[in-house]
Amino acid sequence: MHFNQSEHLYKEAKEHIVGGVNSPSRAYKGVGGGTPVYMDRAEGSRFYDVDGNEYIDYLGAYGPIITGHAHPHITEAITKAAQNGVLYGTPTVLENRFAKMLKEAIPSLDKVRFVNSGTEAVMTTIRVARAYTGRNKIIKFAGCYHGHSDLVLVAAGSGPATLGTPDSAGVPASIAQDVITVPFNDIEPFKQAIEKFGDEIAGVLVEPIVGNFGIVEPKPGFLQEVNKLTHDAGALVIYDEVITAFRFTYGSAQQLLDIEPDMTAMGKIIGGGLPIGAYGGRADIMEQVAPLGPAYQAGTMAGNPASMSAGIACLEVLQEQGVYEEMDRLGSRLEKGILERAEEHGIQIQINRLKGALTVYFTDEKVENYEQAENTDGEQFARFFKLMLAEGINLAPSKYEAWFLTTAHTDEDIDQTLTAVEKTFRTMAND
Numbered sequence: 400m401h402f403n404q405s406e407h408l409y410k411e412a413k414e415h416i417v418g419g420v421n422s423p424s425r426a427y428k429g430v431g432g433g434t435p436v437y438m439d440r441a442e443g444s445r446f447y448d449v450d451g452n453e454y455i456d457y458l459g460a461y462g463p464i465i466t467g468h469a470h471p472h473i474t475e476a477i478t479k480a481a482q483n484g485v486l487y488g489t490p491t492v493l494e495n496r497f498a499k500m501l502k503e504a505i506p507s508l509d510k511v512r513f514v515n516s517g518t519e520a521v522m523t524t525i526r527v528a529r530a531y532t533g534r535n536k537i538i539k540f541a542g543c544y545h546g547h548s549d550l551v552l553v554a555a556g557s558g559p560a561t562l563g564t565p566d567s568a569g570v571p572a573s574i575a576q577d578v579i580t581v582p583f584n585d586i587e588p589f590k591q592a593i594e595k596f597g598d599e600i601a602g603v604l605v606e607p608i609v610g611n612f613g614i615v616e617p618k619p620g621f622l623q624e625v626n627k628l629t630h631d632a633g634a635l636v637i638y639d640e641v642i643t644a645f646r647f648t649y650g651s652a653q654q655l656l657d658i659e660p661d662m663t664a665m666g667k668i669i670g671g672g673l674p675i676g677a678y679g680g681r682a683d684i685m686e687q688v689a690p691l692g693p694a695y696q697a698g699t700m701a702g703n704p705a706s707m708s709a710g711i712a713c714l715e716v717l718q719e720q721g722v723y724e725e726m727d728r729l730g731s732r733l734e735k736g737i738l739e740r741a742e743e744h745g746i747q748i749q750i751n752r753l754k755g756a757l758t759v760y761f762t763d764e765k766v767e768n769y770e771q772a773e774n775t776d777g778e779q780f781a782r783f784f785k786l787m788l789a790e791g792i793n794l795a796p797s798k799y800e801a802w803f804l805t806t807a808h809t810d811e812d813i814d815q816t817l818t819a820v821e822k823t824f825r826t827m828a829n830d
């Protein structure tokens with residue numbers, strides 16, 4: 400397998416695009432660098448790169464591509480939308496249809512608003528929470544990612560109940576002062592933060608099932624406690640379901656976990672592969688948003704007919720009988736197969752899996768929070784990633800990401816992947 404064309408394109412890209420990429424993780428920083436593979440075409444579970452190599456894809460574009468690439472029903476919907484004119488700047492019937500579908504699928508959404516990315520969706524929920532409560536501070540959880548707006552690019556301070564520091568140049572320290580970051584799955588530090596800052600907290604932001612330091616489920620009772628303490632403090636609970644909405648079930652993580660937030664941010668899957676974000680929640684909270692209320696949010700591209708059409712078509716595919724059960728079945732085969740081969744070759748791994756999403760951590764310790772994910776072996780992961788790529792398996796280039804199955808993956812894909820895992824572990828064991 401060679402990557403000559405990819406190498407050429409990456410060299411050219413670096414002359415014109417900052418860092419050669421339009422989103423940093425694509426530069427393979429998470430696996431020690433290298434030339435990112437330039438994909439040329441994608442169909443179903445397969446990728447075809449510019450050098451003529453074929454891959455089974457588990458990146459799923461970092462989550463959105465749950466029906467596989469170029470699903471005919473979604474492609475047809477996008478084609479029709481393009482033929483009807485891609486952007487109007489007026490309301491359309493598609494927005495009503497899609498909003499109703501989301502509300503039917505996720506009961507905590509009384510009202511929704513469409514935006515263009517997960518970043519925008521989360522950013523706006525924070526503004527609305529601030530408008531509703533008249534308070535400024537937010538609490539979030541270490542290792543959860545909520546997009547690249549100022550307020551959520553803040554790292555933890557020195558202790559559980561201390562204010563944050565900027566996690567990116569260009570984020571003012573004054574903004575970081577409004578953010579408290581505490582560990583996921585540990586209620587004590589959260590309690591301390593609430594005790595210290597309770598009457599200043601506008602909202603508590605959390606991925607109810609984490610997707611950003613691998614797939615990590617909340618411990619039983621953890622989110623219930625977070626809800627109770629947050630509400631007792633007069634603050635709002637905001638679930639970032641940008642990854643989780645429609646990932647594990649037709650609906651959201653909140654339904655799987657039988658718990659309700661006050662507001663929810665969404666993105667990724669609900670766009671069927673086109674740019675989208677959405678947020679929603681209780682009517683009295685959402686009525687803070689312009690034109691009804693004083694919290695401003697707008698968007699030239701928001702609710703555009705192409706994204707609405709792709710989103711509706713994607714959810715229609717996901718309504719088909721048995722699609723989530725099948726992703727779960729294939730996920731389970733993959734998990735068992737990888738664990739068996741790791742054991743056979745003496746490679747220490749842990750797998751966190753929920754239905755069709757899983758993370759392989761190189762560690763012998765369970766991963767339930769960010770610190771434990773950080774402590775897994777990044778060098779071993781990088782080696783695994785590169786060997787798997789050479790075997791035609793495209794994974795996310797970071798030890799913190801998930802493998803995503805789609806409705807297009809088959810038993811044959813799993814067999815082929817496990818053969819690649821077998822070869823890769825054998826090579827790693829002999830390193």
Ligand code: PMP
Pocket residue numbers: 461516517518519521544545546547606610611639640641642666667
């Ligand atoms: N929230 C979560 C949980 C995410 O995983 C992401 C993106 N990975 C975002 C928000 C930001 O979404 P976007 O990249 O669409 O802005």
